[in-house]
Amino acid sequence: MCLGVPGKVIEVFEEKGMRMGTVDFGGIQRRACLEYAPDVGLGSFVIVHVGFAISVVNEEEAARSYALLEEMGNLEGIDLPAEAPVTREGAAS
Amino acid sequence: MRYVDEYRDSHIAKGILADIRRSVTRPWTIMEVCGGQTHTLIRQGIDQLLPPEVEMVHGPGCPVCVTPLSIIDRAVSIAKRPDAILCSFGDMLRVPGSSEDLFMARAAGGDVRVVYSPLDALEVARANPDRTVVFFAVGFETTAPANAMAVRQAKLQGVENFTLLVAHVLVPPAMLAILAAPGNRVQAFLAPGHVCTIMGWTEYEPITESFHVPIVVTGFEPLDLLEGIHMTVRQLEEGRAEVENQYVRSVVREGNAAAMRVVAEVFEPCDRAWRGLGPIPNSGLRLTEAYRAHDAELRFPEVVAEVPESEVCIAGMVLQGRAKPHDCPAFGTECTPERPLGAPMVSTEGACAAYFLAGRRREAVSS
Numbered sequence: 182m183c184l185g186v187p188g189k190v191i192e193v194f195e196e197k198g199m200r201m202g203t204v205d206f207g208g209i210q211r212r213a214c215l216e217y218a219p220d221v222g223l224g225s226f227v228i229v230h231v232g233f234a235i236s237v238v239n240e241e242e243a244a245r246s247y248a249l250l251e252e253m254g255n256l257e258g259i260d261l262p263a264e265a266p267v268t269r270e271g272a273a274s
Numbered sequence: 275m276r277y278v279d280e281y282r283d284s285h286i287a288k289g290i291l292a293d294i295r296r297s298v299t300r301p302w303t304i305m306e307v308c309g310g311q312t313h314t315l316i317r318q319g320i321d322q323l324l325p326p327e328v329e330m331v332h333g334p335g336c337p338v339c340v341t342p343l344s345i346i347d348r349a350v351s352i353a354k355r356p357d358a359i360l361c362s363f364g365d366m367l368r369v370p371g372s373s374e375d376l377f378m379a380r381a382a383g384g385d386v387r388v389v390y391s392p393l394d395a396l397e398v399a400r401a402n403p404d405r406t407v408v409f410f411a412v413g414f415e416t417t418a419p420a421n422a423m424a425v426r427q428a429k430l431q432g433v434e435n436f437t438l439l440v441a442h443v444l445v446p447p448a449m450l451a452i453l454a455a456p457g458n459r460v461q462a463f464l465a466p467g468h469v470c471t472i473m474g475w476t477e478y479e480p481i482t483e484s485f486h487v488p489i490v491v492t493g494f495e496p497l498d499l500l501e502g503i504h505m506t507v508r509q510l511e512e513g514r515a516e517v518e519n520q521y522v523r524s525v526v527r528e529g530n531a532a533a534m535r536v537v538a539e540v541f542e543p544c545d546r547a548w549r550g551l552g553p554i555p556n557s558g559l560r561l562t563e564a565y566r567a568h569d570a571e572l573r574f575p576e577v578v579a580e581v582p583e584s585e586v587c588i589a590g591m592v593l594q595g596r597a598k599p600h601d602c603p604a605f606g607t608e609c610t611p612e613r614p615l616g617a618p619m620v621s622t623e624g625a626c627a628a629y630f631l632a633g634r635r636r637e638a639v640s641s
Contacts, residue, residue: 182337182365182623183310183416183468185494185524187277197427207275214393217419217533226277228471228524231363231413232391233420235533236471236524238277243523247280250497253293254286 185228187238188213190221204229277523281495290500291323294507298327302510303459304503305452305595307445308466309336309623310494316628318496328507331459331595332628334448335466337412338365338621339593340548341441344578346371349439351576352408353384358574359402361395362410364388369620372581392424399428399436408570411438416468418442418559419533422540425561425568437570440560443546445469446477447557452594453485460595462506464492464499467521472537474529478517486515493521540565549583549617550590589616592625599626600636 192203193215200215204227211229215221218234227234306312312332315321321330334340350371353360360376367376367386380386385405389395392409399407411421421438428436445466452460465478470491478489488509492502502520509516519525539562546558561569583589586604591597599605599618609615611627618624622631 182363182413182621183308183335183466185416185468185471187275189276197431199423199427207278214391214420214423216423216536217530219532228468230416230468231420232393233423235416235419235468235530238523239526240523243277246520246522250286250290250501254283254289 183230185230185235187226187228190215190223190225190227190234193221193223202234204234278495281493281497283497286497287500290497290504294328294500294504295325297504297511298325298507299511301327301329302461302507303329303331303595304462304464304506305331305333305460306464306492306499307333307335307449308464308469308494309339309621309625311335311464311466311492311499312625313623313628314494314496315499316632316634319632320496320499324503328503330503331598332592332625333452333463333595334548334551334593335414335445336618336621336623336625337414337417337441337443338369339589339617339624340443340550341366341369341412341617342547342549343372343581343583345439345441346375347578347581348571348576349408349410350374350376350379351578352439352570352574353379353386354382355384355574357405359385359387359398359405359407360410361387361389361398361407363412365621365623366410366412368614369617370614372579392421393427396424396428396433396436399433403435406435406437406570406573408437408439408574410441412441414443414445414466414469415472416466418537418541419472419530422536425565426536426540428568429565434567437568437573438561439570440541441546442541442559443548444543444557444559446481447554448548448551449481451551451554451557453481453487455594457596460487462488462510463490464502464506465489465517467491467493467498467525470519470521470525470529472530472533474525474527475517475519476527482515482517488515489517491517491519491521491525493524548593550593552590584615587616589618589626592618599629600634602626606630606635
């Protein structure tokens with residue numbers, strides 16, 4: 182229920198007194214209400230939940246924390262099942 | 275997709291798992307509150323890749339699962355009225371009420387429509403001015419701002435036939451109820467990242483202090499969950515109990531001020547009964563006085579009898595992390611996603627459905 186999908190804002194417009202936008206989710210485009218993302222601009226990534234942008238992705242923080250994850254990926258691994266199924270499609274349900 | 279695909283990297287996952295294995299020295303029980311996180315953990319088999327010391331138990335963070343029977347029955351009863359249109363997120367349609375679900379109401383001629391957003395339901399109201407549109411407003415803090423905006427727009431623009439049937443619930447009171455329950459086993463929480471995107475994490479700080487439990491705000495992709503578990507295990511091993519934020523790309527401590535402002539204008543806290551858990555003080559939201567004209571319960575004061583839950587189903591124990599789905603005698607036999615006995619088997623985010631869909635069966639999981 183609390184599903185939120187990240188997408189890129191490609192259009193911003195006003196409709197019925199609300200700030201709205203078109204958001205691109207890897208090729209699929211949908212409208213989203215931007216009232217809760219007041220600082221959003223064209224090209225920003227937002228997390229969309231039931232048609233509302235609930236946050237603007239902090240790209241700096243994302244890059245910094247992902248670099249730490251990558252470092253952990255370079256740690257020496259230990260024995261794991263050969264087919265660790267963590268990369269299967271469709272985790273964001 | 276950016277901010278999705280890179281968080282499913284198996285090489286990094288192995289590195290995090292290795293570090294969790296290195297740092298753990300004794301058994302710990304961690305609860306992920308959110309049903310979306312439960313689903314990813316089980317479908318990806320993450321819980322089975324963790325060292326045996328780390329046990330994940332699944333929390334009540336599935337709004338579909340905890341919406342009380344009496345509210346489902348009320349929705350079914352409203353849906354059958356010729357003067358009403360019931361709009362809902364798709365998940366709610368198959369949730370069993372005491373005798374019927376919303377699909378049956380639709381089959382019996384009720385106008386039940388699935389919408390993607392509450393703003394779509396508002397459009398249905400504009401297009402049907404002679405009938406009352408009831409939007410079934412379920413969800414946690416994540417969804418409240420969207421529903422609040424829809425009813426705020428309805429009031430501003432004079433769409434009087436738009437109403438909400440409100441069944442909103444809040445996460446921190448449920449966590450407190452779980453911690454305070456006799457027999458509680460939960461020693462730490464992964465807090466739901468999108469709830470915290472709205473509310474921040476200040477509400478969790480007193481919980482870490484009073485109960486000495488670590489709480490890590492965590493995202494939803496496999497690497498998010500692994501890193502959240504890693505941070506939690508570190509805290510437990512070091513004897514710390516703090517709020518930490520794994521989901522830095524979306525969450526800040528103060529939350530989303532614009533969203534919280536509209537929620538506070540439209541909704542106020544109230545006591546609410548949770549299906550499977552019972553009444554929890556101040557754990558729900560209802561419309562404030564200024565928005566009562568849009569309250570479906572006042573517009574349609576149907577009398578709904580209180581009906582007891584199935585005696586076999588152990589949904590309550592599952593939702594509190596005190597039992598696993600396959601501990602239930604009905605799991606996979608009397609109760610399946612096609613013919614659910616309890617709500618956690620209905621929603622794709624329910625723990626029982628997650629176990630069933632991942633092929634976990636009673637005989638297959640005996641630990």
